[in-house]
Amino acid sequence: MGYPLEILVFGLLSTGPLWAGVQCDINLYKLYVQPATVQEGLCVFIPCNFTYDPNDASSTATLYGYWFKGGCFNSPPLVATNKPGETIAENAQNRFILSEEVEQGNCSLVINDVQNNDDGDYCFRMEKEPKAKWSFKEILKVTVKELEDPVIHFSRNLQANHHVNITCIVPRSCYLKPPRISCKTMAGNFTLRASEEQSSDSHVHSVFDFTPSVADNKQNLTCAVTYGNTSIYKETTVLLNVKYPPQTPVISSELRRPNKTSDKPTSALFAVMGALSVIVVVILIIAVILIFKKYQRKSMIDMESHKTLQTPRSDSSPNDQISQQMVLCTSG
Structure with a gap:
């Protein structure tokens, strides 16, 4: 009684792969994506395209795409999808953006405000009723690096x-x-x-x-x-290390106009030289005045000495001289 049932079960199991092969051409399910490297804090656009067997899908059905972190099995966290109502992983919300052209085979992904924990593998899955439901074996590898300096x-x-x-x-x-x-x-x-x-x-x-x-x-x-x-x-x-020929200092007596531009070192040099010139002139004037006064004083002293030598010296008083004159007159 059980023998025909065993044959029936065996027949169904043996024809299952053949039925799947006829109904689903796995060679038409392909994903084209390259590994991506992005620096922390920035955003990255990852081009992606896929194909599937149109015989497995209804032309009126909507095609949904899903990006999962880590893999497509064992309930991985969903980071991006175009299917309304799906729950997106908290740290991926508003940061992972799936292309709006999934129906045309575009599975491109944008990751904004890239974080260190975004580093890892990602899997893409597509679904379109009634039987076009496929998790692609090709994996997207995302590498996150520290932001570089310019x-x-x-x-x-x-x-x-x-x-x-x-x-x-x-x-x-x-x-x-x-x-x-x-x-x-x-x-x-x-x-x-x-x-x-x-x-x-x-x-x-x-x-x-x-x-x-x-x-x-x-x-x-x-x-x-x-x-x-x-x-x-x-x-x-x-x-900056700028090479330039040796600079030769030039001293000029040219008067500088107030609105004429010049280098600060040159202006300072002229200012110092001007101040020194004024000081030297003042010193010379003072020296000339001192020498003149000294010479004038010496001349006055010499003149006084000369007058003293020319004046006759008299030891008698005026009264004695009158007396002597009177004696001389009497004797005569």
Whole structure:
């Protein structure tokens, strides 16, 4: 009695794979995605496409896509889907965004505000009634790295009054957080203007025109980047080493107009020299006055001495002289 039942069960089991093979062509289920590397705090756009067997799906049915963290089995956390009502993992909400063109085989994924725990493997699954339900074996590998500082590159050694290109290289981010790169020097305290911008898969290169001067030597140059309207900010500062020919000091008596610009060291030198000249002139005038007064005093002393020598000396008083004259008159 049980023998026909065993034969029936065996027959169903043996024809199951054949039935599945006829109804489901696994070779048509393919996922095309590349590993992605993104830096913490930024966002990344990961291109992805897939195919399936249209014979397994109704043309009127809606195609749903799912991205899972870790794998597609054993109830992994769901990070992105286009199916309403599904529960998204808390740390992935509003950060993982699935393409709106899933129906056209687009499974591209955007990850915003990338966190360290986003690092790992991801699995994609598609479902379309009645039988097109497939978890793809191809895995998306996401690697999260620490955000890099900008890199500064000079096209040549710096020479005064010679043009040079400065390239600031920063990590690339997706359209949600485009990098905004600036470059400025401390000497002039002005921001350079970018003349060119290039992009690679992982970085953005912004080229700035710069003509250094002697004043830029030993000054700082800073390349900085911000991403979108966020507070994410990174900068790199280098000390400029500008080569220039030896400077020969020139002393000139030219009068400087108040509105004529000059270097601060030269102005200071002329100021010191002017002050010294005034001091020397004052000292000379004082010395001449002192010498003149000394000579005048000596002349007066010599004149007094000369008068004293010419005056006859008399030891008798005027009365004695009168008496002597009277005696002489009497004797006569």
